[in-house]
Amino acid sequence: MVLNMTEGPVKKPVNGNGCCRTSNGVKPGMNGCVKNHLYQQHSYCSSDEKSSHICHNGGIYKRPFKESFEETPMLVAVLTYMGYGILTLFGYLRDFLREWKIEKCHNATEREEQKDFVPLYQDFENFYTRNLYMRIRDSWNRPICSVPGAKFDILERVSYDYNWTFKYTGRIVNDVINMGSYNYLGFAENSGVCADAAAEMTLKYGVGVCSTRREIGNLDKHEELEKLVAKFLGVEASMAFGMGFATNSMNIPALVGKGCLILSDELNHASLVLGARLSGATIRVFKHNNMQSLEKLLKDAIVHGQPRTHRPWKKILILVEGIYSMEGSIVHLPDIIALKKKYKAYLYLDEAHSIGALGPTGRGVVEYFGLDPRDVDIMMGTFTKSFGAAGGYIGGTKELVDYLRTHSHSAVYATSMSPPVVEQIITSMKCIMGEDGTTLGQERVQQLAENTRYFRRKLQEMGFIIYGNDDSPVVPMMLYMPAKIGAFGREMLKRNIGVVVVGFPATPIIESRARFCVSAAHTKEMLDTALNVINEVGDLLQLKYSRHRLVPLLDRPFDETTYEENED
């Protein structure tokens, strides 16, 4: 489906079109903040020839927001279920043989003395791992032996017992094109300014102080990084943590707790889910990027309050991501900010994939939509992807950051970040901001946008089913059938392209996919080589499912949501 969320030239460009349909308290125009930015010219669009077909128009979205989730063809769905059926039958057969000791059992089992206790390996996940995942395990966890830049080297391995064990042959597959790393801006390098700066920093500071920030682990570099991050994001203050996952899972419990409500997108990353669960707050899940669903939950929360007591919720926190890494979709941030303002909720935005990768100057999804970063209460992101380093940050008001500094478990208990890593982040961030006196960073951001559009357009033309937003550098391509997951990974590696294939439990069971991550480090030749190979393998495996029949993702049109602010 294509969600064309702007009032494009064909439709009448009425600002606040959606509001006109609502009966009560209509206020033409969206909420104050969005309106301020509506007609602001985007330097990116006017200067960049290739992307200038993205024109401006009224409405809440400044640029055409095209997102497609083509429906699964019926025949493919049936065949996929049939495939899983056959594999499940054989799985039962093998389990039976293992049970009766006819076949040697390789996987973990209960020990003899545990036999009378609760069974440990009986649930569906274990069955799946043992009988389905094991058969195509060679497509995952491949060890590499070079920097994961645009190209990398892979250690060759073979299995003589159907993937239960692997043997290294000692050979190396050289110069495999890397379509799988989250290396959006190509900062994963082992030479160049970032690497040099990090090396220098290692000589000067060592690799780490074994203490927390609260004790004696606080270095001047950390404070420099935090100032820089705050400046980069356009927020008052920020705080950096040594691990992106822990940034989410340890800070959400510090922010909300019992008596609070978390509204979480159904496709949120595991770290957000873990954080939400650890916090002890009530969690309600809304449909992926579905504003009607979110608004309904918000309304219910405000009308009914907490269950049983009916006291109002202490806080309502909306958890969303910038780019969803499995769907390649971009959060509908303008709608969410409008809703958050209308219902006075808080917004926690995880920009793990979007920071650096979206927006004309790489400031992430907030800049992509031309919004004000101060409208997002908690800006979270990681340094793991675009910056080629490790760690995460939280940005927001000074009060928020000061509060987290004293209350977050990540700040209190975790050791401080390693100085070379900090230096890598500082150098790459300065490069993106242009503070190093070059336009290299800006060029990378530009290159990524071009590569993304090119790659996505080509794949679509070839007839593959591609999910997600046209501007998202994460490109999921649907494979569906279980045998094709393994076959695709193997055939691509045979042709010297490294790809990531994804199946259950990371996706719904029939929606297995390959996920390409476009990088600014990919040259046009590399992308063309990759595209040719994908085309060839796509023909071989019959992956070109697309019938170009685009159906809407949502049952109802978007503009049914109202954006007027509550006047009080």
Next chain:
Amino acid sequence: MDVKRFKEYISWLYYQYLLVTCSYVLEPWEQSIFNTVLLTVVAMVVYTAYVFIPIHIRLALEFFSSLCGGQHESTVAIMS
């Protein structure tokens, strides 16, 4: 030349069969079980069809022709 093309086509078809039925990821002995079972089922379906369909068609034809002509009915009745 044509034989080669045909062979290629057959092997392509077999590859698609492997992928769609997931035999691609089965171990050889499982594959042979799967193929045997599938072949047996198909053979039995074909055989049953061959044996029973002509009979059923004839019976159906007789039934409908008896419906159409009342005159025939009496003839049949007398004969039986």
